[in-house]
Amino acid sequence: MTTRIPVRAERDYDVVVGTDLGEELLPLVGDRVRRVLLMHAAPLGAAAATLTQRLETAGYEVVAVEVPDGEDAKTAAMLTRCWDTLGEAAFGREDVIVGMGGGATTDLAGFVAATWLRGVRIIQIPTTLLAMVDAAVGGKTGINTAAGKNLVGAFHSPSSVLCDLGTLRTLPRPDLVAGLAEVIKCGFIADPEILAIVDRATAAVTDPTSDELAELVRRAIQVKADVVAADLRESHLREILNYGHTFGHAIEHTEHYRWRHGEAVSVGMVYVAELARLAGRLDADVVAQHRDLLGRVGLPLGYPGGRWSQLHEAMRRDKKTRGDRLRFVVLDGVAEPGRLEGPEPELLVEAYAAITLG
Structure with missing residues (x-):
């Protein structure tokens, strides 16, 4: 059973909950997009490759960025690397970021989207239980500093969230x-x-x-x-x-x-x-x-x-x-x-x- 839970924010969006949600992504990306920045956690390399192939077959130019697993992703150095990648790819306002991974990945991806060109679209694909019920929903984004957790960030709502319950079967x-x-x-x-x-x-x-x-x-x-x-x-x-x-x-x-x-x-x-x-x-x-x-x-x-x-x-x-x-x-x-x-x-x-x- 697929459920759509509406979230009312500065831009309303749906959280889609179900299994085998692969066909849901392409319509959400849309036909005005040329480039997709796919940010994914390191352990999800195979899933990212499959998703890249699907997007490229549909005609999108995909730039993949692998980020460290867990809180090691949420650093200023990683943020700068993502910005540099976006600049090199001439990533524009009409393009979209896809964040795939756990809570740290979705936090980072959301902050990248919030800050590039003062805000571009992001689709979140949380792959952990924590990310599904918390980090990927609600538009809170951020990174950590030496002083503490999530002290640097921004509110930036996603354009959609896809929670594929099938990914929980591979979760430790x-x-x-x-x-x-x-x-x-x-x-x-x-x-x-x-x-x-x-x-x-x-x-x-x-x-x-x-x-x-x-x-x-x-x-x-x-x-x-x-x-x-x-x-x-x-x-x-x-x-x-x-x-x-x-x-x-x-x-x-x-x-x-x-x-x-x-x-x-x-x-x-x-x-x-x-x-x-x-x-x-x-x-x-x-x-x-x-x-x-x-x-x-x-x-x-x-x-x-x-x-x-x-x-x-x-x-x-x-x-x-x-x-x-x-x-x-x-x-x-x-x-x-x-x-x-x-x-x-x-x-x-x-x-x-x-x-x-x-």
């Missing part, structure tokens, strides 16, 4: 499980049915061929589409999509991006749930629900001790921080997101102690 299990963190996040902030599906069909949701996982993908994308439509540029509501990300990004930065994003966000959600409990905002049973569901699908729930100073410094650079006041997305209950501003330092440390391993 740890990557699939890591992507479930963003799915479960959507359940806690907006759609309790996601949590119910994970609860009653835990084994099925880690099966890339299951109907349950396909349903979770559609539901998580719908959550993001609804939030983006209400707040494209993250002036208020869209911040809820960052649930668990302030502490999660701090882990990624401290670990030099050796942790998968979803693994870090999983721990970040447990941390902020504990913080909300300590602040009197969240009942202990909802904290236990975090630990239960995230743990059952195989996600981490804690982080080593002795690293508070590095984590705290990284959180101070978070985009949601205002001045010296840390701001966290928290829950007052399932599907009841809010903000916690400037929590007492003692609460921050106590929440860290609650998720410390060993």
Whole structure:
């Protein structure tokens, strides 16, 4: 079954979810395009070659750029390389970029599209669960710097997103499980049915061929589409999509991006749930629900001790921080997101102690 989920943004577009979506791409590229810049993650060389052949047969000039897998793609050096390639190819406003890969690839490809000629079209083809339900949808683009993750970027909506569920069958299990963190996040902030599906069909949701996982993908994308439509540029509501990300990004930065994003966000959600409990905002049973569901699908729930100073410094650079006041997305209950501003330092440390391993 192919589903089209509309996203209302500065340019409306559809997220197409299904299997065997190869025939969907050419009509989206359009007949006014001469050149296609195909940016793809390194492990997808064979798939990129197949896609290049299909585009060239249709009459397009294809320029392929292979980017490193994972967060190593999101650097200023890689961005400059892509700009240079576009310049050498005389890439014009009528041409289109296609980003194929995981979240890091789609983040980079989106930023390249946002900045070349002040904005050209991009079609995103996410190939990981994380990218399908989060990175490729919503128009957030960016790269990392030495100071932190995604501190340089732009809002630039894609012209379309193609989520071919068949690609999940080739995804290593740890990557699939890591992507479930963003799915479960959507359940806690907006759609309790996601949590119910994970609860009653835990084994099925880690099966890339299951109907349950396909349903979770559609539901998580719908959550993001609804939030983006209400707040494209993250002036208020869209911040809820960052649930668990302030502490999660701090882990990624401290670990030099050796942790998968979803693994870090999983721990970040447990941390902020504990913080909300300590602040009197969240009942202990909802904290236990975090630990239960995230743990059952195989996600981490804690982080080593002795690293508070590095984590705290990284959180101070978070985009949601205002001045010296840390701001966290928290829950007052399932599907009841809010903000916690400037929590007492003692609460921050106590929440860290609650998720410390060993």
